[in-house]
Amino acid sequence: MLVTYSEASRDLFETDSILFGAALAVCRIIGATLSKAGRATGQSSAIPAWRIRIEERIARARALIGRLICFRSGNTRPRIVRTVRMAFAGTNVSLSQPDITQKLTERIDDVKQRIAAWGKRIRRYTERSTRFNQNRLFQSDQKRLNKSLERPIVSGTGASPNQADTVAFWRSLWSEPVNHNEGPWTEVVVSQCTGITPMDPVTITPDDVAEAVRRSPNWKSPELDGLHHYWLKGFVVCHAVLADSIKRLSIRSRSRASSLLGSLTWFLKITIPQTRANTAPSRVYPLYIRH
Template sequence: MVSGTGPAPNQADTVAFWRGLWSEPINHSEGPWTEVVASQCASITPMDPVIITPDDVAEAVRRAPNWKSPGLDGLHHYWLKGFVPDITQKLTERVDDLKQRIAAWGKRIRRYTERSTRFNQNRLFQSDQKRLYESLERPMVSGTGPAPNQADTVAFWRGLWSEPVNHSEGPWTEVVASQCADITPMDPVIITPDDVAEAVRRAPNWKSPGLDGLHHYWLKGFMVCHSVLARQFQEALNQKSLPSLFTTGITHLVPKDQGTTDPSKYRPSHVYRPYTRH
Protein backbone atom coordinates (compact mmCIF):
# COMPACT_ATOMS: atom_id res chain seq x y z
CA MET A 1 0.00 0.00 0.00
CA VAL A 2 1.55 3.28 -1.14
CA SER A 3 0.43 6.30 0.82
CA GLY A 4 1.74 8.94 -1.61
CA THR A 5 2.63 11.29 1.21
CA GLY A 6 6.22 11.87 0.05
CA PRO A 7 7.47 14.82 -1.96
CA ALA A 8 5.85 15.21 -5.38
CA PRO A 9 7.99 14.98 -8.53
CA ASN A 10 9.03 18.09 -10.36
CA GLN A 11 6.21 19.23 -12.65
CA ALA A 12 8.47 19.97 -15.61
CA ASP A 13 10.10 16.51 -15.39
CA THR A 14 6.70 14.84 -15.16
CA VAL A 15 5.37 16.68 -18.22
CA ALA A 16 8.51 15.87 -20.22
CA PHE A 17 8.36 12.18 -19.28
CA TRP A 18 4.74 11.59 -20.24
CA ARG A 19 4.99 13.78 -23.31
CA GLY A 20 7.81 11.53 -24.50
CA LEU A 21 5.53 8.50 -24.12
CA TRP A 22 2.34 9.94 -25.54
CA SER A 23 3.22 12.74 -27.94
CA GLU A 24 6.30 11.53 -29.81
CA PRO A 25 5.55 9.73 -33.12
CA ILE A 26 6.48 6.05 -33.20
CA ASN A 27 7.79 4.29 -36.31
CA HIS A 28 6.39 0.76 -36.17
CA SER A 29 8.35 -1.84 -38.09
CA GLU A 30 5.79 -3.81 -40.08
CA GLY A 31 7.18 -7.31 -40.54
CA PRO A 32 5.91 -10.14 -42.82
CA TRP A 33 3.47 -11.26 -40.09
CA THR A 34 1.26 -8.25 -40.93
CA GLU A 35 0.71 -9.66 -44.43
CA VAL A 36 -0.26 -13.04 -42.96
CA VAL A 37 -2.82 -11.46 -40.64
CA ALA A 38 -4.23 -9.35 -43.47
CA SER A 39 -4.71 -12.42 -45.72
CA GLN A 40 -6.48 -14.29 -42.90
CA CYS A 41 -8.84 -11.39 -42.22
CA ALA A 42 -9.76 -10.85 -45.86
CA SER A 43 -12.52 -13.47 -45.76
CA ILE A 44 -14.15 -12.14 -42.54
CA THR A 45 -17.62 -10.63 -43.06
CA PRO A 46 -17.68 -6.95 -41.96
CA MET A 47 -19.71 -6.22 -38.84
CA ASP A 48 -23.11 -4.59 -39.31
CA PRO A 49 -23.26 -0.83 -38.56
CA VAL A 50 -23.75 -0.14 -34.87
CA ILE A 51 -26.81 1.99 -34.02
CA ILE A 52 -26.59 3.50 -30.54
CA THR A 53 -30.01 4.36 -29.13
CA PRO A 54 -30.95 6.41 -26.05
CA ASP A 55 -31.92 3.12 -24.38
CA ASP A 56 -28.36 1.83 -24.87
CA VAL A 57 -26.97 4.96 -23.23
CA ALA A 58 -29.46 4.68 -20.37
CA GLU A 59 -28.55 1.02 -19.78
CA ALA A 60 -24.80 1.75 -19.83
CA VAL A 61 -25.20 4.64 -17.43
CA ARG A 62 -27.43 2.57 -15.14
CA ARG A 63 -24.62 0.06 -14.51
CA ALA A 64 -21.99 2.76 -13.88
CA PRO A 65 -21.02 3.83 -10.32
CA ASN A 66 -22.81 6.95 -9.19
CA TRP A 67 -19.91 8.96 -7.82
CA LYS A 68 -16.90 7.74 -9.74
CA SER A 69 -14.33 10.48 -10.40
CA PRO A 70 -15.64 12.69 -13.21
CA GLY A 71 -13.75 14.07 -16.16
CA LEU A 72 -13.04 17.66 -17.08
CA ASP A 73 -16.75 18.48 -17.17
CA GLY A 74 -17.15 17.51 -13.48
CA LEU A 75 -20.27 15.46 -14.30
CA HIS A 76 -20.88 12.30 -12.27
CA HIS A 77 -22.84 9.29 -13.47
CA TYR A 78 -25.51 10.08 -10.87
CA TRP A 79 -26.67 13.10 -12.84
CA LEU A 80 -26.62 11.26 -16.14
CA LYS A 81 -28.96 8.69 -14.62
CA GLY A 82 -31.36 11.38 -13.43
CA PHE A 83 -31.49 13.38 -16.64
CA VAL A 84 -32.84 10.68 -18.93
CA PRO A 85 -34.93 12.49 -21.55
CA ASP A 86 -38.65 11.72 -21.34
CA ILE A 87 -40.17 13.95 -24.01
CA THR A 88 -43.77 13.11 -23.14
CA GLN A 89 -43.32 14.01 -19.50
CA LYS A 90 -41.44 17.19 -20.33
CA LEU A 91 -44.12 18.29 -22.81
CA THR A 92 -46.86 17.61 -20.28
CA GLU A 93 -45.06 19.63 -17.63
CA ARG A 94 -44.45 22.47 -20.09
CA VAL A 95 -48.10 22.55 -21.18
CA ASP A 96 -49.27 22.60 -17.55
CA ASP A 97 -46.86 25.42 -16.78
CA LEU A 98 -48.12 27.47 -19.74
CA LYS A 99 -51.74 26.84 -18.75
CA GLN A 100 -51.03 28.09 -15.24
CA ARG A 101 -49.32 31.20 -16.60
CA ILE A 102 -52.21 31.91 -18.98
CA ALA A 103 -54.72 31.50 -16.14
CA ALA A 104 -52.69 33.83 -13.93
CA TRP A 105 -52.47 36.46 -16.66
CA GLY A 106 -56.20 36.12 -17.32
CA LYS A 107 -56.95 36.81 -13.65
CA ARG A 108 -54.62 39.81 -13.66
CA ILE A 109 -56.29 41.21 -16.79
CA ARG A 110 -59.76 40.71 -15.28
CA ARG A 111 -58.71 42.41 -12.04
CA TYR A 112 -57.20 45.30 -13.98
CA THR A 113 -60.32 45.66 -16.14
CA GLU A 114 -62.61 45.66 -13.11
CA ARG A 115 -60.43 48.18 -11.27
CA SER A 116 -60.20 50.42 -14.34
CA THR A 117 -63.98 50.29 -14.79
CA ARG A 118 -64.59 51.21 -11.15
CA PHE A 119 -62.06 54.04 -11.32
CA ASN A 120 -63.59 55.50 -14.50
CA GLN A 121 -67.12 55.20 -13.11
CA ASN A 122 -66.13 56.95 -9.87
CA ARG A 123 -64.45 59.75 -11.76
CA LEU A 124 -67.42 60.08 -14.12
CA PHE A 125 -69.79 60.16 -11.14
CA GLN A 126 -67.94 63.19 -9.78
CA SER A 127 -67.88 65.04 -13.10
CA ASP A 128 -71.04 63.99 -14.99
CA GLN A 129 -73.57 61.81 -13.16
CA LYS A 130 -76.06 61.91 -16.01
CA ARG A 131 -73.55 60.44 -18.42
CA LEU A 132 -72.66 57.73 -15.90
CA TYR A 133 -76.27 56.65 -15.44
CA GLU A 134 -76.80 56.65 -19.19
CA SER A 135 -73.78 54.41 -19.68
CA LEU A 136 -75.08 52.00 -17.02
CA GLU A 137 -78.62 51.87 -18.41
CA ARG A 138 -77.80 51.93 -22.11
CA PRO A 139 -76.57 48.61 -23.56
CA MET A 140 -73.12 48.57 -25.06
CA VAL A 141 -73.27 49.02 -28.84
CA SER A 142 -70.59 47.21 -30.80
CA GLY A 143 -71.02 49.08 -34.09
CA THR A 144 -69.83 46.09 -36.11
CA GLY A 145 -72.78 46.16 -38.53
CA PRO A 146 -72.79 47.71 -42.00
CA ALA A 147 -71.78 51.37 -42.08
CA PRO A 148 -74.13 54.03 -43.48
CA ASN A 149 -73.70 55.34 -46.98
CA GLN A 150 -71.02 58.03 -47.06
CA ALA A 151 -73.03 60.42 -49.25
CA ASP A 152 -76.10 60.13 -46.99
CA THR A 153 -73.96 60.74 -43.91
CA VAL A 154 -72.34 63.86 -45.39
CA ALA A 155 -75.71 65.22 -46.52
CA PHE A 156 -77.30 64.63 -43.10
CA TRP A 157 -74.60 66.34 -41.04
CA ARG A 158 -74.12 69.12 -43.60
CA GLY A 159 -77.80 69.94 -43.17
CA LEU A 160 -77.22 70.34 -39.43
CA TRP A 161 -73.90 72.16 -39.43
CA SER A 162 -73.42 73.97 -42.75
CA GLU A 163 -76.85 75.43 -43.50
CA PRO A 164 -77.35 79.02 -42.25
CA VAL A 165 -79.89 79.43 -39.45
CA ASN A 166 -82.03 82.54 -38.96
CA HIS A 167 -82.68 82.96 -35.25
CA SER A 168 -85.84 84.84 -34.30
CA GLU A 169 -84.96 87.34 -31.59
CA GLY A 170 -88.05 88.13 -29.51
CA PRO A 171 -88.68 91.03 -27.12
CA TRP A 172 -87.17 89.02 -24.27
CA THR A 173 -83.70 89.75 -25.62
CA GLU A 174 -84.22 93.49 -25.03
CA VAL A 175 -85.34 92.77 -21.45
CA VAL A 176 -82.20 90.71 -20.78
CA ALA A 177 -80.00 93.39 -22.34
CA SER A 178 -81.53 96.09 -20.12
CA GLN A 179 -81.02 93.94 -17.03
CA CYS A 180 -77.36 93.32 -17.89
CA ALA A 181 -76.60 96.97 -18.61
CA ASP A 182 -75.70 97.70 -14.99
CA ILE A 183 -73.35 94.71 -14.64
CA THR A 184 -69.73 95.71 -14.17
CA PRO A 185 -67.66 94.36 -17.06
CA MET A 186 -65.14 91.69 -16.21
CA ASP A 187 -61.53 92.76 -15.96
CA PRO A 188 -59.47 92.00 -19.06
CA VAL A 189 -58.04 88.49 -19.06
CA ILE A 190 -54.28 88.26 -19.50
CA ILE A 191 -53.08 84.81 -20.58
CA THR A 192 -49.47 84.12 -19.60
CA PRO A 193 -47.13 81.23 -20.49
CA ASP A 194 -47.58 79.98 -16.92
CA ASP A 195 -51.33 79.67 -17.53
CA VAL A 196 -50.66 77.59 -20.63
CA ALA A 197 -48.15 75.40 -18.76
CA GLU A 198 -50.62 74.81 -15.92
CA ALA A 199 -53.44 73.91 -18.33
CA VAL A 200 -51.23 71.49 -20.25
CA ARG A 201 -49.78 69.96 -17.08
CA ARG A 202 -53.16 68.52 -16.04
CA ALA A 203 -53.91 67.09 -19.50
CA PRO A 204 -53.42 63.38 -20.31
CA ASN A 205 -50.18 62.71 -22.17
CA TRP A 206 -51.44 60.52 -25.00
CA LYS A 207 -55.05 61.56 -25.49
CA SER A 208 -56.20 61.47 -29.13
CA PRO A 209 -54.66 64.41 -31.02
CA GLY A 210 -56.33 66.64 -33.58
CA LEU A 211 -55.50 67.19 -37.23
CA ASP A 212 -51.93 68.18 -36.39
CA GLY A 213 -51.25 64.83 -34.66
CA LEU A 214 -49.69 66.62 -31.67
CA HIS A 215 -50.11 65.00 -28.24
CA HIS A 216 -50.09 66.81 -24.89
CA TYR A 217 -46.82 65.04 -24.08
CA TRP A 218 -44.92 67.21 -26.53
CA LEU A 219 -46.62 70.43 -25.42
CA LYS A 220 -45.48 69.65 -21.89
CA GLY A 221 -41.90 69.06 -22.97
CA PHE A 222 -41.46 71.89 -25.49
CA MET A 223 -41.95 74.76 -23.05
CA VAL A 224 -40.70 77.27 -25.62
CA CYS A 225 -44.11 76.91 -27.31
CA HIS A 226 -46.00 78.14 -24.23
CA SER A 227 -45.25 81.82 -24.86
CA VAL A 228 -46.35 81.51 -28.51
CA LEU A 229 -49.60 79.81 -27.53
CA ALA A 230 -50.26 82.41 -24.83
CA ARG A 231 -49.82 85.19 -27.40
CA GLN A 232 -52.16 83.48 -29.88
CA PHE A 233 -54.86 83.00 -27.26
CA GLN A 234 -54.49 86.62 -26.13
CA GLU A 235 -54.90 87.85 -29.71
CA ALA A 236 -58.01 85.70 -30.12
CA LEU A 237 -59.53 87.23 -26.96
CA ASN A 238 -58.66 90.79 -27.95
CA GLN A 239 -60.01 90.40 -31.49
CA LYS A 240 -63.07 88.43 -30.25
CA SER A 241 -62.64 85.88 -33.00
CA LEU A 242 -61.02 82.48 -33.27
CA PRO A 243 -58.89 81.31 -36.19
CA SER A 244 -60.37 78.46 -38.18
CA LEU A 245 -57.53 76.16 -37.11
CA PHE A 246 -58.79 76.48 -33.51
CA THR A 247 -62.25 75.17 -34.44
CA THR A 248 -61.32 72.59 -37.08
CA GLY A 249 -61.00 69.02 -35.86
CA ILE A 250 -61.80 65.38 -36.46
CA THR A 251 -65.32 64.06 -35.93
CA HIS A 252 -65.89 60.43 -35.02
CA LEU A 253 -69.43 59.07 -35.34
CA VAL A 254 -70.35 56.76 -32.46
CA PRO A 255 -73.45 54.55 -32.98
CA LYS A 256 -76.28 55.06 -30.49
CA ASP A 257 -77.99 51.73 -31.12
CA GLN A 258 -77.98 48.79 -33.51
CA GLY A 259 -79.30 50.85 -36.46
CA THR A 260 -75.85 51.39 -37.92
CA THR A 261 -77.08 52.22 -41.45
CA ASP A 262 -79.05 55.32 -40.38
CA PRO A 263 -76.82 58.45 -40.18
CA SER A 264 -79.15 60.03 -37.60
CA LYS A 265 -78.46 57.15 -35.18
CA TYR A 266 -74.88 58.30 -34.62
CA ARG A 267 -73.49 60.61 -31.96
CA PRO A 268 -70.67 62.95 -33.07
CA SER A 269 -67.47 62.96 -31.05
CA HIS A 270 -65.11 65.80 -31.91
CA VAL A 271 -61.33 65.78 -31.51
CA TYR A 272 -59.64 69.18 -31.71
CA ARG A 273 -56.04 70.25 -31.39
CA PRO A 274 -54.73 69.84 -27.84
CA TYR A 275 -54.11 73.55 -27.26
CA THR A 276 -57.77 74.41 -28.08
CA ARG A 277 -59.29 72.07 -25.49
CA HIS A 278 -58.34 73.89 -22.29
Protein backbone atom coordinates (compact mmCIF):
# COMPACT_ATOMS: atom_id res chain seq x y z
CA MET A 1 0.00 0.00 0.00
CA LEU A 2 2.82 2.41 0.79
CA VAL A 3 4.40 1.80 -2.62
CA THR A 4 1.11 2.42 -4.41
CA TYR A 5 0.32 5.65 -2.60
CA SER A 6 3.90 6.97 -2.70
CA GLU A 7 4.22 6.58 -6.44
CA ALA A 8 0.96 8.46 -6.92
CA SER A 9 2.05 11.45 -4.80
CA ARG A 10 2.53 14.69 -6.72
CA ASP A 11 4.85 16.60 -4.43
CA LEU A 12 6.81 16.42 -1.20
CA PHE A 13 3.84 17.44 0.92
CA GLU A 14 1.72 14.51 -0.19
CA THR A 15 4.65 12.15 0.33
CA ASP A 16 5.13 13.47 3.84
CA SER A 17 1.44 13.03 4.65
CA ILE A 18 1.49 9.47 3.29
CA LEU A 19 4.53 8.57 5.42
CA PHE A 20 2.95 10.08 8.53
CA GLY A 21 -0.24 8.10 7.89
CA ALA A 22 1.77 4.91 7.40
CA ALA A 23 3.65 5.49 10.68
CA LEU A 24 0.36 6.11 12.49
CA ALA A 25 -1.14 2.93 11.00
CA VAL A 26 1.83 0.85 12.14
CA CYS A 27 1.53 2.23 15.68
CA ARG A 28 -2.15 1.34 15.80
CA ILE A 29 -1.58 -2.15 14.42
CA ILE A 30 1.10 -3.05 16.95
CA GLY A 31 -0.80 -1.32 19.78
CA ALA A 32 1.83 1.31 20.53
CA THR A 33 0.87 4.14 22.87
CA LEU A 34 0.83 7.51 21.13
CA SER A 35 1.72 10.55 23.21
CA LYS A 36 -0.31 13.60 22.25
CA ALA A 37 1.78 15.95 24.36
CA GLY A 38 5.03 15.03 22.60
CA ARG A 39 8.18 13.44 23.87
CA ALA A 40 10.00 14.95 26.83
CA THR A 41 13.22 16.58 25.76
CA GLY A 42 14.68 17.19 29.19
CA GLN A 43 17.12 14.77 30.73
CA SER A 44 16.96 13.54 34.29
CA SER A 45 19.21 15.56 36.57
CA ALA A 46 20.30 12.97 39.11
CA ILE A 47 22.24 14.58 41.96
CA PRO A 48 25.17 12.54 43.34
CA ALA A 49 24.82 11.26 46.90
CA TRP A 50 28.02 12.97 48.04
CA ARG A 51 26.71 16.32 46.83
CA ILE A 52 23.48 15.83 48.75
CA ARG A 53 25.49 15.08 51.90
CA ILE A 54 27.61 18.20 51.45
CA GLU A 55 24.54 20.37 50.90
CA GLU A 56 23.03 18.97 54.10
CA ARG A 57 26.25 19.80 55.96
CA ILE A 58 26.13 23.34 54.59
CA ALA A 59 22.52 23.72 55.72
CA ARG A 60 23.34 22.51 59.23
CA ALA A 61 26.42 24.75 59.40
CA ARG A 62 24.41 27.80 58.40
CA ALA A 63 21.83 26.99 61.06
CA LEU A 64 24.64 26.69 63.60
CA ILE A 65 26.05 30.07 62.59
CA GLY A 66 22.64 31.63 63.06
CA ARG A 67 22.29 30.30 66.59
CA LEU A 68 25.84 31.28 67.54
CA ILE A 69 25.14 34.82 66.38
CA CYS A 70 21.90 34.86 68.37
CA PHE A 71 23.74 33.75 71.53
CA ARG A 72 26.43 36.38 70.94
CA SER A 73 23.69 39.00 70.70
CA GLY A 74 22.31 38.02 74.11
CA ASN A 75 19.69 35.40 73.28
CA THR A 76 19.83 32.82 76.08
CA ARG A 77 16.89 30.60 75.24
CA PRO A 78 17.39 26.94 76.21
CA ARG A 79 17.52 25.72 72.62
CA ILE A 80 20.14 28.33 71.67
CA VAL A 81 22.24 27.56 74.75
CA ARG A 82 22.07 23.83 74.10
CA THR A 83 23.24 24.30 70.51
CA VAL A 84 26.15 26.53 71.61
CA ARG A 85 27.27 23.96 74.18
CA MET A 86 27.21 21.25 71.52
CA ALA A 87 29.29 23.48 69.26
CA PHE A 88 31.99 23.78 71.92
CA ALA A 89 31.77 20.16 73.06
CA GLY A 90 35.19 18.57 73.52
CA THR A 91 36.91 21.88 74.16
CA ASN A 92 37.83 23.78 77.31
CA VAL A 93 35.54 26.69 76.44
CA SER A 94 32.92 27.61 79.05
CA LEU A 95 29.93 29.78 78.26
CA SER A 96 30.54 31.82 81.44
CA GLN A 97 34.16 32.76 80.76
CA PRO A 98 34.96 36.45 80.04
CA ASP A 99 36.25 35.99 76.47
CA ILE A 100 33.26 33.95 75.28
CA THR A 101 32.42 36.62 72.69
CA GLN A 102 35.82 36.21 71.04
CA LYS A 103 35.48 32.43 71.15
CA LEU A 104 32.08 32.68 69.49
CA THR A 105 33.50 34.90 66.74
CA GLU A 106 36.35 32.46 66.12
CA ARG A 107 33.91 29.55 66.00
CA ILE A 108 31.68 31.40 63.53
CA ASP A 109 34.65 32.17 61.27
CA ASP A 110 35.75 28.54 61.40
CA VAL A 111 32.29 27.32 60.33
CA LYS A 112 32.18 29.92 57.54
CA GLN A 113 35.51 28.66 56.19
CA ARG A 114 34.16 25.11 56.19
CA ILE A 115 31.09 26.24 54.25
CA ALA A 116 33.33 28.01 51.73
CA ALA A 117 35.43 24.84 51.29
CA TRP A 118 32.36 22.68 50.77
CA GLY A 119 30.89 25.15 48.31
CA LYS A 120 34.15 25.28 46.37
CA ARG A 121 34.11 21.48 46.09
CA ILE A 122 30.60 21.60 44.61
CA ARG A 123 31.60 24.37 42.18
CA ARG A 124 34.61 22.37 40.99
CA TYR A 125 32.43 19.37 40.33
CA THR A 126 29.80 21.50 38.54
CA GLU A 127 32.39 23.17 36.30
CA ARG A 128 34.05 19.86 35.48
CA SER A 129 30.70 18.22 34.73
CA THR A 130 29.68 21.17 32.55
CA ARG A 131 32.91 21.02 30.56
CA PHE A 132 32.55 17.27 30.08
CA ASN A 133 28.96 17.55 28.90
CA GLN A 134 29.77 20.42 26.55
CA ASN A 135 32.69 18.53 25.00
CA ARG A 136 30.53 15.46 24.51
CA LEU A 137 27.69 17.54 23.08
CA PHE A 138 30.09 19.31 20.73
CA GLN A 139 30.98 15.98 19.17
CA SER A 140 27.38 14.78 18.84
CA ASP A 141 25.19 17.86 18.32
CA GLN A 142 26.87 21.24 17.85
CA LYS A 143 23.57 22.98 17.15
CA ARG A 144 22.20 21.96 20.50
CA LEU A 145 25.42 23.08 22.22
CA ASN A 146 25.27 26.54 20.63
CA LYS A 147 21.64 26.84 21.67
CA SER A 148 22.50 25.94 25.27
CA LEU A 149 25.24 28.60 25.35
CA GLU A 150 22.86 31.39 24.35
CA ARG A 151 21.86 33.82 27.05
CA PRO A 152 18.25 33.40 28.18
CA ILE A 153 15.87 36.19 27.32
CA VAL A 154 14.87 37.94 30.54
CA SER A 155 11.49 39.60 30.41
CA GLY A 156 11.52 42.79 32.41
CA THR A 157 8.81 45.08 33.69
CA GLY A 158 10.41 48.26 32.43
CA ALA A 159 9.35 50.44 29.54
CA SER A 160 8.96 48.62 26.24
CA PRO A 161 10.65 49.92 23.06
CA ASN A 162 8.63 52.26 20.90
CA GLN A 163 7.34 50.24 17.96
CA ALA A 164 7.01 53.16 15.53
CA ASP A 165 10.58 54.38 16.13
CA THR A 166 11.97 50.86 15.82
CA VAL A 167 10.16 50.21 12.54
CA ALA A 168 11.25 53.58 11.12
CA PHE A 169 14.88 52.99 12.10
CA TRP A 170 15.19 49.55 10.49
CA ARG A 171 13.07 50.52 7.48
CA SER A 172 15.53 53.28 6.69
CA LEU A 173 18.29 50.66 6.54
CA TRP A 174 16.47 47.93 4.60
CA SER A 175 13.71 49.48 2.50
CA GLU A 176 15.30 52.62 1.06
CA PRO A 177 17.51 52.02 -2.00
CA VAL A 178 21.20 52.82 -1.59
CA ASN A 179 23.76 53.32 -4.33
CA HIS A 180 26.92 51.55 -3.21
CA ASN A 181 30.33 52.37 -4.60
CA GLU A 182 31.59 48.96 -5.68
CA GLY A 183 35.15 50.05 -6.36
CA PRO A 184 37.70 48.58 -8.75
CA TRP A 185 38.17 45.39 -6.73
CA THR A 186 34.86 43.99 -8.04
CA GLU A 187 36.18 44.01 -11.61
CA VAL A 188 39.26 42.12 -10.45
CA VAL A 189 37.10 39.46 -8.81
CA VAL A 190 34.92 39.13 -11.91
CA SER A 191 37.96 38.66 -14.14
CA GLN A 192 39.35 36.01 -11.78
CA CYS A 193 36.07 34.08 -11.78
CA THR A 194 35.67 33.94 -15.57
CA GLY A 195 37.91 30.88 -15.84
CA ILE A 196 36.12 28.88 -13.16
CA THR A 197 34.33 25.82 -14.48
CA PRO A 198 30.76 25.55 -13.21
CA MET A 199 29.98 22.60 -10.99
CA ASP A 200 28.16 19.69 -12.56
CA PRO A 201 24.49 19.36 -11.61
CA VAL A 202 23.97 17.35 -8.44
CA THR A 203 21.89 14.23 -8.90
CA ILE A 204 20.10 12.98 -5.81
CA THR A 205 19.73 9.20 -5.80
CA PRO A 206 17.79 6.92 -3.43
CA ASP A 207 21.14 5.78 -2.03
CA ASP A 208 21.93 9.39 -1.07
CA VAL A 209 18.61 9.65 0.76
CA ALA A 210 19.22 6.33 2.51
CA GLU A 211 22.69 7.46 3.63
CA ALA A 212 21.39 10.78 4.94
CA VAL A 213 18.60 9.05 6.83
CA ARG A 214 20.98 6.44 8.23
CA ARG A 215 23.06 9.10 10.00
CA SER A 216 20.01 10.79 11.52
CA PRO A 217 18.95 10.07 15.13
CA ASN A 218 15.93 7.79 15.36
CA TRP A 219 13.77 9.66 17.86
CA LYS A 220 15.01 13.21 17.64
CA SER A 221 12.24 15.78 18.08
CA PRO A 222 10.39 16.01 14.76
CA GLU A 223 9.60 19.15 12.83
CA LEU A 224 6.11 20.45 12.09
CA ASP A 225 5.27 17.29 10.14
CA GLY A 226 5.61 15.19 13.31
CA LEU A 227 7.49 12.40 11.50
CA HIS A 228 10.54 10.92 13.24
CA HIS A 229 13.59 9.71 11.33
CA TYR A 230 12.90 6.17 12.55
CA TRP A 231 10.08 5.81 10.03
CA LEU A 232 12.19 7.11 7.15
CA LYS A 233 14.68 4.36 7.95
CA GLY A 234 11.99 1.71 8.10
CA PHE A 235 10.03 2.76 5.00
CA VAL A 236 12.80 2.00 2.51
CA VAL A 237 10.38 2.04 -0.43
CA CYS A 238 9.90 5.81 -0.01
CA HIS A 239 13.56 6.69 -0.63
CA ALA A 240 13.11 6.76 -4.40
CA VAL A 241 10.06 9.01 -4.10
CA LEU A 242 11.90 11.36 -1.72
CA ALA A 243 14.87 11.52 -4.09
CA ASP A 244 12.55 12.45 -6.94
CA SER A 245 10.88 15.15 -4.84
CA ILE A 246 14.24 16.61 -3.84
CA LYS A 247 15.25 16.80 -7.52
CA ARG A 248 12.39 19.20 -8.08
CA LEU A 249 14.06 21.57 -5.64
CA SER A 250 17.27 21.64 -7.67
CA ILE A 251 18.57 24.65 -9.54
CA ARG A 252 17.75 23.08 -12.91
CA SER A 253 14.00 23.64 -12.34
CA ARG A 254 14.01 27.15 -10.89
CA SER A 255 10.31 27.85 -11.38
CA ARG A 256 9.22 24.67 -9.66
CA ALA A 257 11.87 24.97 -6.96
CA SER A 258 10.92 28.54 -6.08
CA SER A 259 7.27 27.56 -5.54
CA LEU A 260 8.19 24.54 -3.42
CA LEU A 261 10.76 26.44 -1.38
CA GLY A 262 8.27 29.20 -0.77
CA SER A 263 5.83 26.68 0.61
CA LEU A 264 8.40 24.78 2.66
CA THR A 265 9.89 27.87 4.30
CA TRP A 266 8.30 30.45 6.55
CA PHE A 267 9.88 33.31 8.45
CA LEU A 268 9.03 34.70 11.85
CA LYS A 269 10.45 38.09 12.79
CA ILE A 270 10.80 38.96 16.48
CA THR A 271 12.32 42.18 17.81
CA ILE A 272 14.49 41.66 20.87
CA PRO A 273 16.00 44.50 22.94
CA GLN A 274 19.69 44.18 23.71
CA THR A 275 18.98 44.63 27.42
CA ARG A 276 15.97 45.63 29.48
CA ALA A 277 17.38 49.14 29.91
CA ASN A 278 18.14 49.77 26.21
CA THR A 279 14.90 50.71 24.46
CA ALA A 280 16.47 52.83 21.69
CA PRO A 281 15.55 51.74 18.12
CA SER A 282 19.20 51.02 17.32
CA ARG A 283 19.35 48.60 20.29
CA VAL A 284 16.27 46.60 19.32
CA TYR A 285 17.41 43.85 16.98
CA PRO A 286 15.04 41.93 14.70
CA LEU A 287 15.49 38.16 14.86
CA TYR A 288 14.48 36.03 11.89
CA ILE A 289 13.53 32.41 12.51
CA ARG A 290 13.38 30.31 9.36
CA HIS A 291 11.70 26.94 9.11
